Amino acid sequence: MPEISSKGRQMPASPIRKLVPFAEQAKKRGTHVIHLNIGQPDIKTPKIALDAVRNHTIEVLAYSMTEGSEEYREKIAKYYEKYHIQVTSQDIIVTTGGSEALAFVMGTIMDADDEIIIPEPFYANYNGFATAAGVNVVPIVSSLDDNFALPPIDQFEALIGPKTKAILICNPGNPTGYLYSKKEIQQLSELVKKHDLYLVADEVYREFTYDNTEHYSILEEPGLEKHAIVVDSVSKRYSMCGARIGCLVSKNKDVIQTALKFAQARLSPPTFAQIASEAALETPQSYFDAVIEEYVERRNTLVDALQKIEGVRVAIPKGAFYCVVELPVTDADDFAQWLLEKFEMDGKTVMVAPAAGFYATPGLGKNQIRIAYVLEKEQLITAVNLLAEALKHYRSL
Template identity: 65%
Template sequence: MPVVSSKGKAMPESPIRKLAPFAEKAVKEGKHIYHLNIGQPDIKTPTEALEAVRNHTVDVLAYSHSAGFESFRKKLAGFYAKHDITISSDDILVTTGGSEALIFTMGSITDPGDEIIVPEPFYANYYSFSTQSTIKVVPVISKIETGFALPAIKEFEKLITTKTKAILICNPGNPTGYLYSKEEIQQLAELAIKHDLFLISDEVYRDFVYDGSDHYSILQERDLNEHAIVIDSVSKRYSMCGARIGCMVSKNKSVIQTAMKFAQARLSPPTFAQIASEAALEAPESYYKETVAKYKERRDTLVSGLREIPGVKVAIPNGAFYCIAELPINDTDHFAEWLLDKFDVDKQTVMLAPASGFYSSPNEGKNQVRIAYVLNRRDLKKAITILKLALEKYTNS
């Protein structure tokens, strides 16, 4: 009997989606689920994007350029210019989501067996993409006690070997919501230059920062031009997750030219999604301000509610729309299943993402969960109440 590949067997399950069968069963039993497990915004997509698709003048749904529409890339360059980032359209490669940008990046800069250092907890698909690329993720652990701040640079240096090709960060972070400071970015830039490494920054949440903080991109470090690769996406910025449009950005011509060969192999990014994404760039400044204000209110509601639950520890996120919470239990994988399968309050329950799936180090994050605060404040308050009651019953059973 033919067997699947060892690489296929090694591919991890999504920690976000592996609970889907339990959720489907709960819904069939008539339960309402408050989804705190997945970063699917409920913010409306900009009308500019939707109208561009509705009012299109396309007669033939043809391939686009493999790098994406030139008009789109030029507008993206203009978007970055507003954030003190000077790039040209030739420095941008449009991809089918930020996921493809990461896969192209790994394929362009690594060979089988190479290593990438990543602060953990990290976005779970980094591990999946590295498995596809037959490379190794080397974790450097950040701690909830420091709010998941950048680990000491000496901890990174301890892990650098002849196989190390890059350091990968998410800024602001998924799943932690941590926003790296300018000083932390500069420390990483110095390290990348010192050891001749690439510095990859996943900046898909760059617009969601709070408390008067500013996002500082690796592309603002002028001496890092040959080392810096940014991953971006319209998914969260414009609440367009289904568009599947992202991009990779780098001033390193060799990297972009290499990634282009991967892009040519998949022909082109989707045409209608590019039309919508290009139009979304015309959204007024008020769209961003209103969206960020909503997420800040939700963050504050979630954090204050979690802190009222005995035994719960939470790091305040300064960006994105996620946080990591430490619960007074030993196994959040079991607890998350139990919530869906065995518990409800008036036929209502919550769905969480166990944080162990965001670590590659064994036994890390077993008592933590990632929570996405993408629900409205009323639903968040209900979800927190349900979680409090669930923890009381679970810990006393």
Template identity: 65%
Template structure:
């Protein structure tokens, strides 16, 4: 039998989606599942985005420009420049979700065997993108004890080699919800300038900053015009995960011209989704104020509830809509499967994401889970109760 590739064998499974067969089997048994495992918001998509697609009148569904529709990129420029980024449309390539933007970035700045330093835990698909691109991830550990704050710059220095091409951060963080401070961003600025590296910032949760904190974009940092690459997406901002529209942004035109070749190779981003995304840019601040207030309430209910469970440690997120909780179990992969196969309270159970898949270092995070607080408040309360009851009876 012909063999699959080594790269294919190395490609990691999604820690978020690999439990789906067990969830489907539980549903077939009549079990109601509170899905805390995936960042699919229940917030309504802005109606103008849906209306724009419904009201489209065209005879031919054509390719868009490989960089994305000019009208959409122009509107993105206006949106970003309202946040002080001083961009032009040539600084933006529209992608099929933020995922493709990350692949474009890695493909543009890294050769096979090059290295990218990433604070861990990190968005699980970074491992997959790196594997697909032939890039080596150099993880730098963060700790739940200080909410997963940026490690000391001296720790980054220890990992930098002649193969290091970039530092990749997610801000605010998935899975941790950590929001980088101005001081931390300034430290990273000095580091990448000193070692002539790229700073790639995944900012798809940039609107979701809590408790009076302010999100600091990589595109607002002085002196990083040749170093900064921003990855963005409409998925979480407008609750449009199914649109699959994101973008790669950089003022480094050598990077953007290189990324354009990757964009041309995949032809173009989806036309209808760009129409929806362009219309979504008219969303008012009132929408975000309401959404942010809702997420803060959900976060507080979840965190307060988790802290009351004996043996559970949880970090307090400053942004996004995730948290990492440390449980008094040996292996949350086994525990998460057990919740779906063997446990229920009043015919209900929960689905969580084991956190080991959000690490690159083998064996780390085995007693942690990621929870997405994307369910309404009463469902979150019930989910915490189910978790507490499960931990009382679970045996490793």
């Protein structure tokens, strides 16, 4: 029998999606599953984006430009101006989601067995992108004790070796909700310039910052033009996860020209989704003001309720819409599966994402879960009540 590749065997399963079969079985039994496991907002997509597709008069659904339409890229550049980021359409490649942008980055700046340093816990698919590219993730641990702040810079420097090519951060963070400060970004900037590395920032949650904090992009940092690469997406910003439109942004022309070759191999990003995404850029600020207010209320509701459960610890997110929760269990994977297979109360149960899959260091995060607070406050309260009752039953087994 032909063999599967070693790369295929090493490809990690998604901690966000691997429990889906158990959730589907629960639903077939008639159990209502409250999904806290995935960052799919229930916020309505801006009508202007949907109308742009609904009202279009395309007669031939043709390829777009490989790098995305010129009109859309010019509007993206104007969007960045609002955030003190000076780029042109030539600094942007439109991609099929932020995922493809990350894959292009890996292929552009790294060779097989090169290393990329990432603070953990991190977005679980970074492990997958690295495995697909034959790249080695070098994790550096951040802690719930300080809300997953940036680890000390000397710890980063101690990990830099001859194979190190880049440092990757998610800002604000998935799964932690941590928002890196301007000072922390500047520390990373000095480090990558000192060692001639790339600094890659996944900034898809840029709009979602709370408590009078502001996002500081690596593209704002002076002197970082040759080192900075940003990955972005419309998925969360406009509640358009299904559009699968993102972009790669860098002022480094060699990076853009090389990434473009990877983009040419997949021909072009989807046309209708670009039309919707271009229209979404006209979304008024009032939309974001309302969304941020809603997420703050959801965060506060969730955190307050979780903190009342004995033995539970929770980090306080400053951005995005996730938090990492430490549970009084030894194996959150087992607990999460048990919730779907064995537990229900009033015909309901909860689906969470075990956090071990957001770490690269074996053994870390085993007693943690990630919760996405993308549901209405009433559902969040119900979900936490279910979790509290489930923990009582599970710990008595």
